[in-house]
Amino acid sequence: METEAVVQLIRTGIPGAKVQVTGDGSHFEAIIVSEVFEGLSLLKRERLVMETVKDQVASGELHALSVKARTPTQQAAQG
Known part of the structure; x- marks a missing residue:
C-alpha cells in the first residue's frame, strides 16, 4: 500500500x-x-482514524498504523 493511498483514506473519512x-x-x-478531535480522548481519536482504514486492515493490505491525532491548537504548540 502506498502512503498516498493511506492519506486519501484518512482524508475521505x-x-x-x-x-x-x-x-x-x-x-x-x-x-x-x-478540529474534529477537539474534546475527544486519545483513544476516541485513534478509533476515529482507524475506522477510516478498517477495510484495509481487515484485508491485510495495511498491517500497522501508528496514529498521532492532534487538534490544530495542539499541533501549533508542537512548533
Missing part, C-alpha cells in the same frame, strides 16, 4: 484534516490534525 503519512508499504505512521 475525516474531511478537512491535515494528514501526513510515512511508511514502508505495510507499516505506517500518520499525523492527523483536525
Whole structure:
C-alpha cells in the first residue's frame, strides 16, 4: 500500500484534516490534525482514524498504523 493511498483514506473519512503519512508499504505512521478531535480522548481519536482504514486492515493490505491525532491548537504548540 502506498502512503498516498493511506492519506486519501484518512482524508475521505475525516474531511478537512491535515494528514501526513510515512511508511514502508505495510507499516505506517500518520499525523492527523483536525478540529474534529477537539474534546475527544486519545483513544476516541485513534478509533476515529482507524475506522477510516478498517477495510484495509481487515484485508491485510495495511498491517500497522501508528496514529498521532492532534487538534490544530495542539499541533501549533508542537512548533
